[in-house]
Amino acid sequence: MTKRLFNFSAAFLLLFLVGCKSTQDIQKVVKEASTFEKLASIKNVIKIEKRSPVSHFNENYEIWFEQPVDYSDASKGTFQQKVYVGFENNTLPVFVELQGYGIYTERAGELATHYNSNQLTIEHRYFNDSRPENIEWNTLTIENAAKDQANIINAVRDAIYPNAKFITTGISKGCQTTMAHRRYFPENVDACVCYVGPLNYEREDPRVYEFLKNVGTKEERTKIADFQKLCFENRAELLQILKDTAKKTGMTWEFGVEKALDYTILEYSFAFWQWGAKTENIPLQATNPETIYNHLISIVGYGFFETESVEDLQPYFWAALTQQGIYGYETAPFKKYLGTDEVYKFDWAFPEGISKEYDLKPMQEIKSFLDTDAQKMMFIYGEYDAWSATAVELKDDAQSRDMYKFVKSKGDHRTRIKSFSKEEREKIYAIIDSWLK
Structure with missing residues (x-):
């Protein structure tokens, strides 16, 4: 739907309202307006398209909001932010999927599916389709992002869900996004369900190493x-395979192919636990470098260090290196191969020509909020997930504020409510049910 067609639809509705003779007539027209017309009438919606229904939704919309680049400086202009609305019924709850990255699907998530309910999915500023051509990096803050989300939630609620319950939810960095939104706007929604998200206290949080x-x-x-050592012992052969692969595929690395291999080997342990790999599949007896290489890449992949992937992930790295934290790689166990015991860091992932000191304050403020004031929040984790190293820790009085944490035994980063036993699932959904009453 083009902007021009949208303007015609909104203008037609306005003319219709002007022609009404009484307040009752206007209320009747507003009540009978379609979901499309109600959404199109939102002040800062600049594009809207009715799409084919997905999942259980009766209607499905792609909407574009015009948002301030910086809420403290209007002169910096605006950017366009992508949103999906999966509409089922305006009396049912709305589950708000706060993405930490771009939107990867318009289908219903776990909670909207379970409750056969509505879903509002918000792409994070500066990711995927919501990425302006030239990013003003210092405006990529958790507070600006939280204001984006509050704007959208308020507008959509007022337009089509004035009496519905709203619950935000997010996975991984989306969980971080959900926590931040709750901290800045604690009354904006009724409750939150956060999945597998870290709460880091330092840029390279040392709790990861202990984990x-x-x-x-x-x-x-x-x-x-032992497998990581095997990789370093076969480094020359693995490096040649990586070079050959890069030549065929066009892959490059900002810090060079040799560093790329070292970082990939060091990332192996974190990725192994994050994604729940099986130790019985580790090829420790392998003498064939191809077998070693293929297993290494099957666990780590290329997408965390390769130039094009880093460009796509640059908003993630910026947030991690300036406010939200990440981790580094301890090299002491591999000093024999690397010639150093200094921690390998991600400074190279800053946008070209710009860097910024890490600000401890935002994550500390979220921690303080969770410890003292937060209410009606649930955290879901996998015990063996490497990101559980910096999982939220709840205080002893947390349950009195309707704060809960569930950890799946031996679970990984794919842990969801469905991952738990029937008894635990019933307990989890009983809490969410109570929030929806």
């Missing part, structure tokens, strides 16, 4: 470390 030294069994950790 990797203790997760799983000693035998499992030894196998993982």
Whole structure:
């Protein structure tokens, strides 16, 4: 739907309202307006398209909001932010999927599916389709993002869901987004369900290193470390395979192919636990470099370090390196191969020509909020997920504020409510049910 067609629809509705003779007539017209017309009438909606229904939704819309680049400086202009509305019924709850990245699907998530309900999906500023041509990097803050989300939630609620319950939810960085939105706008929604999201206290949070030294069994950790050593022992052969692959595919790395291999080997342990790999599949007896290489890449992939992927992920790296935190790689166990025991960091992932000191304050403020004031929030984690190293820790009085945390035994980063036992699922949904009454 073009902007021109949208303007015609909104103008037609306005003329219709002007022609009404009484307040009752106007109320009747507004009540009978279609969902499309109500959404199109939102002040800062600049484009709207009715799409084919997906999941259980009766109607499905792609909407574009015009948002301030910086809420403290209007002179910096605006950007366009993508949103999906999966509409089922305006009396049912609305589950707001706060993306930490771009929108990867318009289909119903776990909660909207369970409740056969409505869903509002908000793409994070500066990711995917909501990325302006030239990013003003210093405006990519968790507070600006939270204001984006509050604007959209308020507008959509007023337009089509004035009496519905709203629950925000997010996965991984989306969980971080959900926590931040709740901290800045604690009354904006009724409750929150956060999945597998870290709450880092430093840029390279050392709790990650301690986690990797203790997760799983000693035998499992030894196998993982032995495989990393096997990779370094076969480094020359693996490097040649990586170079050959890069030549065929056009892959490049900002810090060079040799560093790319080292970072990939160091990332292996974190990725292994994050995605729930199996130690029995580690090829420790392999003498064929191809077998070693293929297993390494099957766990780590290319997408965290390769130039094009880093460009796509640059908003993630900016947020991690300036406010939300990340981790580094301890090299001491591999000093024999690397010639150093200094922690490998992600400074190279800053946008070209710009960097910024890490600000401890935002995550500390979220922690303080969760410890003292937050209400009606639930956290879902997998025990073995590497990001559980910096999981939210709830205080002893948390349950008195309707704060809950559920950890799936041996679960990984794909842990969801459906991952738990029937008994635990019933307990989780009983809490959410109480929030929806």
